[in-house]
Amino acid sequence: MSIQTELQQTIEDMIDSTRGILAADESSPTIAKRFKSINVESTEENRRAYRSLILSTPDLGKYICGVILFEETLAQKSDDGVPLPEVCIQQGIVPGIKVDKGKIPLANASGEEITQGLDGLAQRLEQYKTQGARFAKWRNVYHISDRTPTHQAVIANSEVLARYAAICQSKGVVPIVEPEVLIDGDHTIERCSEVSQFVFHELYHALQRHHVVLEHTILKPNMMVAGKNFAHKESPERVAEETIKILRRTVPAAVPSINFLSGGQTPEEATANLNAINQAGSQPWELSFSYGRALQQPALKAWQGKAENSDKTQAALFQRARLNSLARTGKYTSDMENN
Ligand code: 5MM
Numbered sequence: 108m109s110i111q112t113e114l115q116q117t118i119e120d121m122i123d124s125t126r127g128i129l130a131a132d133e134s135s136p137t138i139a140k141r142f143k144s145i146n147v148e149s150t151e152e153n154r155r156a157y158r159s160l161i162l163s164t165p166d167l168g169k170y171i172c173g174v175i176l177f178e179e180t181l182a183q184k185s186d187d188g189v190p191l192p193e194v195c196i197q198q199g200i201v202p203g204i205k206v207d208k209g210k211i212p213l214a215n216a217s218g219e220e221i222t223q224g225l226d227g228l229a230q231r232l233e234q235y236k237t238q239g240a241r242f243a244k245w246r247n248v249y250h251i252s253d254r255t256p257t258h259q260a261v262i263a264n265s266e267v268l269a270r271y272a273a274i275c276q277s278k279g280v281v282p283i284v285e286p287e288v289l290i291d292g293d294h295t296i297e298r299c300s301e302v303s304q305f306v307f308h309e310l311y312h313a314l315q316r317h318h319v320v321l322e323h324t325i326l327k328p329n330m331m332v333a334g335k336n337f338a339h340k341e342s343p344e345r346v347a348e349e350t351i352k353i354l355r356r357t358v359p360a361a362v363p364s365i366n367f368l369s370g371g372q373t374p375e376e377a378t379a380n381l382n383a384i385n386q387a388g389s390q391p392w393e394l395s396f397s398y399g400r401a402l403q404q405p406a407l408k409a410w411q412g413k414a415e416n417s418d419k420t421q422a423a424l425f426q427r428a429r430l431n432s433l434a435r436t437g438k439y440t441s442d443m444e445n446n
Contacts, residue, residue: 281324303329378427
């Protein structure tokens, strides 16, 4: 199979009109933080047990078409001894892998960060493919303050994200590009839009410079929301209006799918906002989800590190996946939260 055919096949398997992506690629410090919130120690066995449990949720593939895994998970097995990527495949879910190596301070740019992990990426991708991964994900972050993100940080991060995407495609791996404008701060929704427009615009320039085939990419952006410390919470309709406006200004129609991150929104907010986005009329791209916290928070809370809570844990994940699938077609209503 040619690389182009391979990329196209993965895109087709990952995009449909009712499903979305589960982000389960928390790096070691992040999963430790999530486990700490339920008083569970982050040991390799606990991480395996939790991820085995959620990926084995019966019928998860009804609502989820792709799962982003962390490197460690690719090599782990379910309680029944099945490799976890294979568990995904058996559910009709495409396994993918987070390939960035996290953020470091950007030199000479106080308070700003850059994501690392390009060195050796091509070789790592070859290995990940043998373990079942067909797509990859790389996350950049942008901090909003009165003076950030600077032009310097936006350009440097765009360049890295584009180079990652180009390397992935050269290896037949579909890149998810994740430029995350953070929700931290007390900024307005308009400020989030202003920053996001600049970030997305520069990103697509960089992807073009690096000859990335947009038809074989997925964008994973933030929605346009006010900072989490801003006094007023915007309605889903307002979030939808701003989000679509900024995406229409910056994201070419050749991109097949936009799968939002939840970025610190509550599970209910992330679902309601996605629903409003999908109710706002037809757009050039699919509009779906690639949530981490907004899908997993209720499941983690139900689990508490105890095997006797397995059914409750899977039911909680299944419920959020189902509601987000409904939101993905604009058919969610808040009274469904209680059913
Ligand atoms: C699941 O979290 C992912 C990995 O984060 P770290 O590198 O900090 O461990 C993260 O990239 C995630 O995929 C996105 O931020 C979306 O997750 P949320 O929780 O924002 O929907």
